[in-house]
Amino acid sequence: MNRLSLNQKTVNGCSLPEAVVACTRAGITSIGVWREPLHDLGVAAGAALVADAGLHVSSLCRGGFFTAHDRAEVLADNRRAIDETAALDADCLVLVVGGLPLGSCDLPAARARVADVLAELAPYAADHGVRLALEPMHPIYCADRGVLSTLAQALDLADPYDPTVVGVVVDTFHVWWDPDLERQIARAADRIASFQVCDWITPLPADTLLARGMMGDGHIDFRHIASLVAKAGYTGAVEVEIFNADVWRDDPDTVAATVVERFAEHVLRPEPVMGG
């Protein structure tokens, strides 16, 4: 259970201090921090708060949006995000790479842009001891959020870099449907920088950005994917990250308690050891 991390987005209405309290009360020892509430408090104060609470920071969310028009601003903002990741001593900086530029249908060009910006940022991350974590996004978000659509594509993109500098995120919501998942998770091996869980629910809510469910409410076989990730050698934190309007309306302590319960029931309940 000490591998469970609460991604701050799951208690979206909370300030960083409130999210830290919710973790502490629920006995959760790791947190995934988001930049906006971190900025609200100030980076140094936020880093001190989390450290004083004894919480491990499993990720900072998020950098990326490499496909945006203003390249200089993209680079500047991502360098700030790298600095913040170092300040928090977080395991990684999660990168959501961005969708198609406004008005463009040129998907190969957008993907080339992502590779290009990554090449410029990776040395800066390495210099600051920060691990970048490329997050393949469900193809539902390809147009408007992330042109990185599969784990295979993320691994191809990460390939030129040291795994301690450029890793990947395995998020069950984004990858569960992938017919090539077993092979690609095995291939990912020590590039797995973050493992995030939430469920795929149907019918999808009207706002598909908020279509993520509490584990057990949808269609994903978490234990199967967790076992693939374990077999690949990943032993780090498992973040629960849920974008869902109903979850966000609940009291944070209730949400955190439900996360603990569902995590034990659906994600890391030990499987029986097989003979032989």
Added chain:
Amino acid sequence: MNRLSLNQKTVNGCSLPEAVVACTRAGITSIGVWREPLHDLGVAAGAALVADAGLHVSSLCRGGFFTAHDRAEVLADNRRAIDETAALDADCLVLVVGGLPLGSCDLPAARARVADVLAELAPYAADHGVRLALEPMHPIYCADRGVLSTLAQALDLADPYDPTVVGVVVDTFHVWWDPDLERQIARAADRIASFQVCDWITPLPADTLLARGMMGDGHIDFRHIASLVAKAGYTGAVEVEIFNADVWRDDPDTVAATVVERFAEHVLRPEPVMGG
């Protein structure tokens, strides 16, 4: 322009006779027929109507739903669909394979079931001179509509069969995001049984089943995908199939005219011949 086919779903409010009239008035020479309106008229009467109008039937939509609980009923219904495809002399029977069975999170089992049912149906299709066309569905539909999620997976599934018996559908809406698309369309070659076009629009409508847009209203580069399909050797009909509540509210003649216009503008406008 004689490659353009109007999939009947694009004029969803029309009976088969009304859809045939809409094609004829717009100068469209092929139609993709749906089973429900065909049944309303009767299969023999529908086949005669379409033949008398001089329309080519580019597909019958649709068989499949192999993952449903009652296997005997699945087989019986798909055999009927094969018979209807033969009666219409349609190029292929489009197969939407079905999602996860109710309450199941076992995706590998659902996919194995699809392979298993296909093995039972393929000889029946071959005996009746009918080509089955496996349709990979956008991963947004993996849970509730189609566990066949990529062209690569469809081609793996089709691999044991003669290409004239088991082919695949390339539908821009379902495959446009795929980082492996160029390679898989080339691999598909003479297995391409149907090429369907409609656009990916954002923001997605609340009912994601109706999220398909008229070509040019969204993010897909049709000429690029059409050129890949052409390079793979496909010379058949190009079906416009649009599930969209706004399109369905329009007058069928207006919709058919818009389809003709957008098709010329976005899909098969000849590209300049390159020197060399």
